[in-house]
Amino acid sequence: MLRLPRRRLFVLGGAALAGTLPAPRISNPFTLGVASGDPLPDAVVIWTRLATRPLEPTGGMPPVSYPVQWQVAEDSRFARVVRSGTGSAEPGSGHSVHVDVRGLRPGRDYFYRFRSGGHLSPVGRTRTAPDESSSPRRLRFAVTSCQSYADGYYEAWRHLVDEDLDVVLFLGDYIYEGAITSVGGARMDTSLRLPDTFALATDTLDLYRMRYALYRTDPDLQAAHAAFPWILTWDDHEVHDNYAGDVSRSPIVTVRDFVVRRANAYRAYWENQPLRVPQPAGPDLSLYRRLRFGDLADVHVLDTRQYRTDQACGDNLEAGCAARSDPSRTLLGAPQRDWLLDGMGRSPARWNLIAQQIMMAECRYGGTANRLDMDKWDGYTADRKRILSRARNLPGTVVLSGDIHYNYAADLRLRPGTPPVAVEFVGTSISSGGDGSDTTPQLETQLKYNPHLHFANGQRGYIRCELDRDTIRADYRVLSRVTRRGGTISTRASFVSERARTGLVPA
Amino acid sequence: MIWIATAALLLSRAVVPAGPAAAHNGVTVDPDGLRITTGQCNGDELTVRLTNTGRKAIYADASLSAPAELHLPRTLISTWLPPRYTSSVPVPVRATDGARPGTYHVRVSSRGRTADVPVTVTDPPASADLVRSAARVTVSSARADAAACNAIDGNPVSMWIDATGKRWPDWWRVDWAAARRVSRVAVTTTAQWGLRDWDVQVAEGQRWVTVASVRDNTAVEHVSQFAERRTRSVRIVTRAGNQVNDVSRLVEVVIR
Numbered sequence: 031m032l033r034l035p036r037r038r039l040f041v042l043g044g045a046a047l048a049g050t051l052p053a054p055r056i057s058n059p060f061t062l063g064v065a066s067g068d069p070l071p072d073a074v075v076i077w078t079r080l081a082t083r084p085l086e087p088t089g090g091m092p093p094v095s096y097p098v099q100w101q102v103a104e105d106s107r108f109a110r111v112v113r114s115g116t117g118s119a120e121p122g123s124g125h126s127v128h129v130d131v132r133g134l135r136p137g138r139d140y141f142y143r144f145r146s147g148g149h150l151s152p153v154g155r156t157r158t159a160p161d162e163s164s165s166p167r168r169l170r171f172a173v174t175s176c177q178s179y180a181d182g183y184y185e186a187w188r189h190l191v192d193e194d195l196d197v198v199l200f201l202g203d204y205i206y207e208g209a210i211t212s213v214g215g216a217r218m219d220t221s222l223r224l225p226d227t228f229a230l231a232t233d234t235l236d237l238y239r240m241r242y243a244l245y246r247t248d249p250d251l252q253a254a255h256a257a258f259p260w261i262l263t264w265d266d267h268e269v270h271d272n273y274a275g276d277v278s279r280s281p282i283v284t285v286r287d288f289v290v291r292r293a294n295a296y297r298a299y300w301e302n303q304p305l306r307v308p309q310p311a312g313p314d315l316s317l318y319r320r321l322r323f324g325d326l327a328d329v330h331v332l333d334t335r336q337y338r339t340d341q342a343c344g345d346n347l348e349a350g351c352a353a354r355s356d357p358s359r360t361l362l363g364a365p366q367r368d369w370l371l372d373g374m375g376r377s378p379a380r381w382n383l384i385a386q387q388i389m390m391a392e393c394r395y396g397g398t399a400n401r402l403d404m405d406k407w408d409g410y411t412a413d414r415k416r417i418l419s420r421a422r423n424l425p426g427t428v429v430l431s432g433d434i435h436y437n438y439a440a441d442l443r444l445r446p447g448t449p450p451v452a453v454e455f456v457g458t459s460i461s462s463g464g465d466g467s468d469t470t471p472q473l474e475t476q477l478k479y480n481p482h483l484h485f486a487n488g489q490r491g492y493i494r495c496e497l498d499r500d501t502i503r504a505d506y507r508v509l510s511r512v513t514r515r516g517g518t519i520s521t522r523a524s525f526v527s528e529r530a531r532t533g534l535v536p537a
Numbered sequence: 538m539i540w541i542a543t544a545a546l547l548l549s550r551a552v553v554p555a556g557p558a559a560a561h562n563g564v565t566v567d568p569d570g571l572r573i574t575t576g577q578c579n580g581d582e583l584t585v586r587l588t589n590t591g592r593k594a595i596y597a598d599a600s601l602s603a604p605a606e607l608h609l610p611r612t613l614i615s616t617w618l619p620p621r622y623t624s625s626v627p628v629p630v631r632a633t634d635g636a637r638p639g640t641y642h643v644r645v646s647s648r649g650r651t652a653d654v655p656v657t658v659t660d661p662p663a664s665a666d667l668v669r670s671a672a673r674v675t676v677s678s679a680r681a682d683a684a685a686c687n688a689i690d691g692n693p694v695s696m697w698i699d700a701t702g703k704r705w706p707d708w709w710r711v712d713w714a715a716a717r718r719v720s721r722v723a724v725t726t727t728a729q730w731g732l733r734d735w736d737v738q739v740a741e742g743q744r745w746v747t748v749a750s751v752r753d754n755t756a757v758e759h760v761s762q763f764a765e766r767r768t769r770s771v772r773i774v775t776r777a778g779n780q781v782n783d784v785s786r787l788v789e790v791v792i793r
Contacts, residue, residue, distance in 0.1 A: 312617065
């Protein structure tokens with residue numbers, strides 16, 4: 031298919047446009063790279079988005095559809111192509127292409143690429159999930175989150191591509207909605223010369239699309255997408271800081287106005303990620319889902335933003351807030367919560383991984399009355415209690431979190447003094463927060479007031495995890511710096527927890 | 538306000554009767570004309586309103602264009618519109634560097650209809666405060682919410698803040714289209730974490746000449762006076778702050 035002459039491609043283009051003018055010729059449209067995600071035993075979603083001039087509105091693309099051919103092969107030279115086809119990059123979908131490639135073999139590496147307008151995309155590598163009836167020996171994955179472009183370079187992604195991983199979990203804050211200066215904020219990249227469009231607050235669909243395009247131009251991020259399949263969920267900044275359901279953080283923004291912003295943000299999110307869920311049309315997008323890795327692991331991917339009750343006691347750090355434990359308040363919404371509890375209860379897997387955004391372990395911030403963060407699970411204790419009660423009867427429950435730009439390792443207990451029912455690995459940010467530091471006075475205070483926290487660290491990086499039949503191991507990979515290129519990586523701490531005896535032990 | 542489509546669109550502000558006849562989608566622009574002055578910091582704002590008067594949600598686009606004399610940071614607005622909803626989107630407009638006074642037109646198009654908004658550009662009125670007639674204001678770096686223009690907007694709340702924490706020096710610079718006589722630079726910083734040390738420099742040919750050096754300042758406002766100079770550029774080179782010695786905080790600059 032990729033040997034088609036250019037003329038043939040134009041015929042296809044004309045047909046796709048159903049009688050309208052042929053799509054104009056374009057320069058290289060593969061400036062945003064390629065990606066794959068949500069691996070199943072027989073399928074994976076491959077993605078690209080056409081943009082000839084990625085920092086311009088519509089990515090520089092004319093408002094017409096373009097046919098996009100795709101190939102999936104067993105080898106990186108594409109000598110053994112096993113699946114191929116043609117999709118369409120539509121202007122109404124930001125010229126994105128999502129292909130749910132079926133008919134693949136379980137637990138296998140594949141290579142994929144796209145072609146459009148005579149241009150060939152970079153090659154991506156992906157991997158299907160193991161057969162559902164198989165008993166995999168191990169699963170290797172990374173826990174990642176929070177990649178504010180304006181806070182630094184993607185040194186973490188540059189190092190992550192050298193890891194041996196089956197899948198990357200990205201737990202939210204893929205973009206940030208705030209203004210970015212012409213030099214890319216803390217990157218101070220004078221060659222960037224970002225147009226002042228990026229200094230506008232992101233709230234309409236065109237601006238969210240441009241924001242994703244900016245992020246996706248980063249070569250280290252592109253490399254990380256091209257190296258592994260990703261499983262993504264979102265947090266708040268994909269829409270707006272600390273929003274809750276249909277409520278903006280800003281009290282002057284009405285629900286009616288905020289859901290329009292949410293619709294624009296969700297649409298752009300879908301367009302720019304390798305997701306299997308259907309394209310949203312409006313302010314709702316059902317993102318929570320479950321992925322199975324043989325009998326070794328069930329990964330429950332949660333959405334802790336879309337359905338939550340507004341934060342208790344006015345959000346932020348609060349002490350003595352009784353509303354946080356009001357059983358009528360919910361973080362997940364009843365349908366998602368019931369789906370999770372049911373899925374955990376039915377899971378035949380050795381391990382249940384709960385991939386989500388915000389820290390589940392109680393985290394006292396100290397001070398006169400031990401303040402707690404109302405945006406985290408501490409602000410929604412009824413839902414937390416239900417999940418941990420289920421975990422008590424489910425050996426091998428592991429919570430994976432992001433959001434706060436710190437590394438933590440925590441035992442999760444139903445009550446202080448009782449045995450751990452699960453463990454939690456909170457992963458630091460890829461770049462958000464800038465260079466960071468090994469510790470801070472606040473982290474020291476938290477370690478003092480929260481004996482179930484085994485580790486806290488304020489550097490950038492990711493967690494590399496390895497799961498085998500009986501043990502999970504987490505290596506906290508941290509970077510020397512991110513505001514300039516050339517940061518070095520090291521393992522700051524490692525912990526293990528045994529399935530048969532839940533609780534973190536330094537490795 | 539400019540109504541782009543037919544008079545029927547005016548109904549979008551009132552109760553729209555049900556039925557296909559009323560299912561118009563429109564774009565309007567507020568106000569129906571702008572008056573701005575030349576200079577990077579002397580622009581204004583239009584509000585583009587996209588309305589869905591129908592009964593089904595839609596995704597709508599509006600494209601904006603302007604001649605080279607006007608700068609628009611955005612040329613496209615795309616948004617989801619639920620039924621009977623109007624999205625109001627602010628669009629900043631300013632004259633581009635070197636634009637001559639005149640009337641120029643911003644055009645806003647959506648679904649085959651175009652609104653035309655005349656923008657009249659004049660030179661700033663003569664003012665003793667020379668920053669009023671600044672052609673350009675540039676900085677070594679800026680936080681996204683603390684841009685260079687904030688230091689000459691007359692607003693005591695907004696300020697310029699550089700983006701390189703703990704790294705000095707930083708600079709804030711003003712350029713004029715033609716030379717000005719300069720002898721006084723008043724700097725307003727913040728009471729907490731304010732500027733401590735800075736130099737005032739004027740351009741002489743290709744080089745910068747320091748005409749005043751401020752050291753160990755703790756005041757919110759400080760005036761530097763010096764022998765009058767003719768120059769097209771003045772810059773403030775910041776070298777240290779008080780207390781948390783991390784960034785430059787420049788609330789207002791007045792140059793006479």
